[in-house]
Amino acid sequence: MIHTYRISGMTCDGCRSKVEKTLNTIDGVKATVTLDPPTATVISDKHIPIFQLQKELYAAGKYVISESDAVETISRTKDVPVAKSCCGTKSNNELISLPSSASGKYYCPMFCEGEKVYDKAGDCPVCGMDLVKAPDLLVSKSSYTCPMHPEIVQDGPGSCPICGMDLVPMQPSDNEENKTYIDLLRKLKIAIAFSLPVFIISMLEMVPNNPLHQIMETQNWNWVQFILTLPVVFYAGWIFFIRAWKSILTWNLNMFTLIGIGTGIAFLFSIVGLLFPEYFPEEFKQHGSVSLYFEATAVILTLVLLGQVMEAKAHSQTSGAIKALLQLAPTEATIVIDGKDKIMAIHDIKKGDLLRVKPGEKIPVDGKITNGESTIDESMISGEPIPVDKTVDDTVIAGTINGNKSFVMIAEKIGSETVLSQIVQMVNDASRSRAPIQKLADSIAKYFVPIVVIISVITFIVWANFGPEPALVYGFINAVAVLIIACPCALGLATPMSVMVGVGKGAQSGVLIKNAEALENMNKVNVLITDKTGTITEGKPSVEKVFSSNDNELELLQAIASLNQYSEHPLAEAVVKYAKSKNVSLIEVKDFEAISGKGVIGTVVDKKVALGNKKLMEQVGASVSEELETKIVAEQKLGKTVSYISIDKIAVGFVSISDAIKSTSEAAIKELMNQGVEVIMITGDNENTAKAVADKLHLTSFIANCLPEDKLAAIKRMQAEGKVVAMAGDGINDAPALAQANIGIAMGTGTDVAIESAKITLVKGDLQGIVKAIKLSHAVMGNIKQNLFFAFIYNVLGITVASGMLYPFFGILLSPMIAAVAMSFSSVSVIMNSLRLRSFRL
Incomplete structure (x- = not known):
């Protein structure tokens, strides 16, 4: 096998030499590493998990290995183009894949620095976004210890036998996404507590015979507003100014740039107006003092913080599929030793161990039944609700649920080798990858912020020179409103949110998608090439x-x-x-x-x-x-x-x-053809047998007596005709064709080589999965287009209203506070629209 991987972290030829030497120390690996492009070509007789490669590289120097978007298995038929990155930002069609070693660490959701991860939570040093924790790919059982006597460790809660104190979990019980939400919620509560009185004081200034003037003069109340605004600016909302400053230093301008500039100008203007009112023209004054905007600063930061809280809550729901998959794995298993049962932690199981699975229990690891029989509920893995009968020598999968009988199984795949772990890793990688359609949003976002700043400046100039009195006040307020309402965050979230939810939905239905590009391209497929044995037929001759x-x-x-x-x-x-x-x-x-x-x-x-x-x-x-x-x-x-x-x-x-035709093949093929997809069977079987199967299923056409190279040539010929080809297969001889097709679809019941070569894997090995994949692709692409439409239209309308362009015709103006509400709503609306995919029926 030949695989091409991308290597991050190499800065010189010495790094290249070190990485190459490290990879070549792994048994069965012959590697060649280049610095430009930073790639490693690995030749091996058998598949070497990327996790193993990453483990060795981390030990050698914290280098990161990830899958290239252009990987060919078995043989290389052409030069593999490796996408380059600029300033740490991935190109639009490159798969961004976090290695298994990133499990539990933190990364930027916008992937500003590619696969780079951090040990602690914080802000991205490039764009300022909150770092997100990568899901733990292994489910571990919590251990408890005494805070006074750390040598005391046990599996469950209880009291310390030495001092009697309650034992505490050694691992945090709350997930990090929830902690981020709690931290933001705490800041929001503080912001509301201080912003509300500032808002009330400011609003009462508009009331005739303001009762507050009977207590103190306006200037004194201005000082009260200033003091109350300080906690909002320097504690609750300070993160926005830090992010804005970082974005300016790195010139990665984003929503926080606009928020920071807008509220910062309003806050600094108010401080200068408070301390030096004599330098301001009369049109900025009311009741003898300058009209200040402390309430606008405090309320806008509070509203933006509210949007961040809502976004954090909604964002945590988008990774629900990964969390649900992780929860499928049990933490304990019953091992049979010398005829006796013993409870053991799941991570202590070794290959070859005999395990007893009792009625109603979850299968602990992948393996085969050696004694007994039962009915297994595999719906969590395959998406099919009908239980499957299993007997001796039948394969069972980790995370599936045993029926009402007990059996003994032998462990064959453990840890990251199990189907469940591979599904979790694939879903995690795919949900973080970028679809080609993201290029549109990326291109616009790159120029969006500078354009908005220019529009804001023009708004101030036009209003100051041509607006009604007080012209300077109108100009200032409208310029700030333009900065606040223009939110590129919604553009950035439009694609990844839909992809993350869509990939998770597919995994729950037995459709595993390797990356977002495959999900998008599935929407364009007009020809399906399918093998016969094991794909259309049962594969049990x-x-x-x-x-x-x-x-x-x-x-x-x-x-x-x-x-x-x-x-x-x-x-x-x-x-x-x-x-x-x-x-x-x-x-x-x-x-x-x-x-x-x-x-x-x-x-x-x-x-x-x-x-x-x-x-x-x-x-x-x-x-x-x-x-x-x-x-x-x-x-x-x-x-x-x-x-x-x-x-x-x-x-x-x-x-x-x-070899019996699968009961679902005929219905699936009929539905695909109704959707305008040509279904062509290419098989190594003879003409007469192939024709009998094709006639029974009413296929578009078929090609018989095909060798592996014939399948490859047929796909190339159709692609040359401008067709978008999907190939479904399950054998080693299908691997070259799967790699060549626009979309390779592997049957999960097939060989590892076929699965590695494909972009989509059907866990159940059923053509109905292709129907599901196409439906999912249509739904996700439709959802992405809706999100992009919301973001584009929102910004066009928002900037139009905030700049005051409608004022001469309809008398409509937009205060900065209302602009802040609308800005927050845009991002949340995109996320909520993406979450609708979770209820989509495949």
Whole structure:
């Protein structure tokens, strides 16, 4: 296998050499690292998890390895373009993928610094956004300790045996998103407590015979407003000024730039007006003192803070799918040791351990049933509500729920290897990736803030020179309102919020999406290329009969079963299983060779035996009698898969194998074709069998007798015609075609290589999953366009009203405080619209 990864953190050739040397110390890895572009090409005989690569690199120097958007598996057929970043910002079509080592750490939700993570919560040094905690990818059981005696540690709560104090959890019980929300809520409460009296004092100035004047003069009340505003500015709202300052220093201008400039100008203007009123023209004065804007400063910061609180609350809901998936994994399991049951933490389980799963319990890890049978609820993984019957040798998946029977299983995949952990990692990566449509929002946001500042300055100049009296006051208020209402945050959130919710929704329905680009492109697919075995059919072939022209069927069965014992192909397994059911013993085979797309050959009892399709017979030079060919064609027309058998270059019989069409395939194909998608079956099977299946399912067309390279060539040909091609497959021989297709769709029941090559994985391995993926893509893209429309229209209308352009015609003006409410509402409305996807029915 050949994989291309992106490496972050390299600054010189010494770093490059160090990374290359580190990767080459890993068993089974041969790596080449380049500095420009910063990539690593890793060659390995088997798949090496990216988590393992990351672990070694972190130990070597805190380098970060992540998947490149252009990764080819098996072989490289072209140069792989690696997107470059500028000033730490990812290009629009590059997959931003947090490594497993980032679990529990903090990152910028706008990915200003790519994959860079931080150990503590805080603000992004580039854009000023709150850093977000990456979900913990492993569920750990809480341990409790004594605050006075740390040597006391136990699994559950209780009291310290030494001092009697209540034990406390060693890990925080509240998630970090909730802590951010609580911190913002506390600041909001303080801001309201101080802003409300400032607002009341200011509003009473407009009341005739203001009762406050009987207590103190206006100038004294101005000092009271100033003192009450200080906690709002320097505590509750200080984060906005810090972010604004950082954004100006880095020239990554954002919503906080506008908020900071607008409220900062109002606050500083008020301080100068309070201390030096004699320097101001009369139009800025009321009752002999300058009209101050402490109440506007305090109330605007409070309203912006309210918007941040609402956003933090809504944002935490968007990662609900990941949290729900994490909660599927149990924290304990029952291990069977010497016939006795023992409770053990999930992280202490090793491969090969025997585990007992009792009725109603969750499956702890991936494995196979060794004793017993039961019905398993796999709806959390596959999205299908119907329980599945499982018996000995059947696979069970971590997080699924056992029915009303007990069974014993052997652990085969643990920790990050389990399907559940891989799903969580895939969902986490995909939800943080960027869709190509984001380019539109990024391009606008880049120029948005400077344009708004210019509009604000022009607003002040126009009102000051051409507005009604007091012209300077009108100019100042409207200029501040323009700064406050223009919020680029809604533009920035429009795409990632929809993607995050959509990817999570897909995962809950058994559709795993590798990145946002795949989700967007699925919306454009007009051709679906599908394999037959394991995709349209069950992928569980069974031998119906073995025909021998010499009436020695058992002897022939022994030869081909012995040959097939070395093959992992589903048809080979069916032959071996059939032989065992007939009590046929397997014998030694020499010179075994599997020929991709054709069959297998070898020497059995000094005879050269070949089993496969007609192309294999031609390759080995075997002659096929007319009578035998007639019998084979008759079987094929019944939809059977038929393999020729030759001994010493003479065809002496055949094996007839049936593979039932999945009950859901016909309905799924019909729905896809109704949506305007051409469904074309490309299979290595013969013409007659392929035609029988295609006719039954009413496919657009089919191509038979295809080798892996033929599938690849067919996809390239269709792409050259301008078609957007999706390819669905499950085998190793499908991997090149899956990588070439615009969208590769792997069946979750297929091989690891096929799944790695694909952009979308269907957990259940069912064509209905493709229908779900297309529906989800339509829904997400529609949601993104709605969000972008809200953001664009909001800003156009908001700036138009705030600048006073409607005043000459309708007398409409917008105060900075109302502008602050509208600004906060825009971001929250985008998030709430994205959350609607959670209730979308697939």
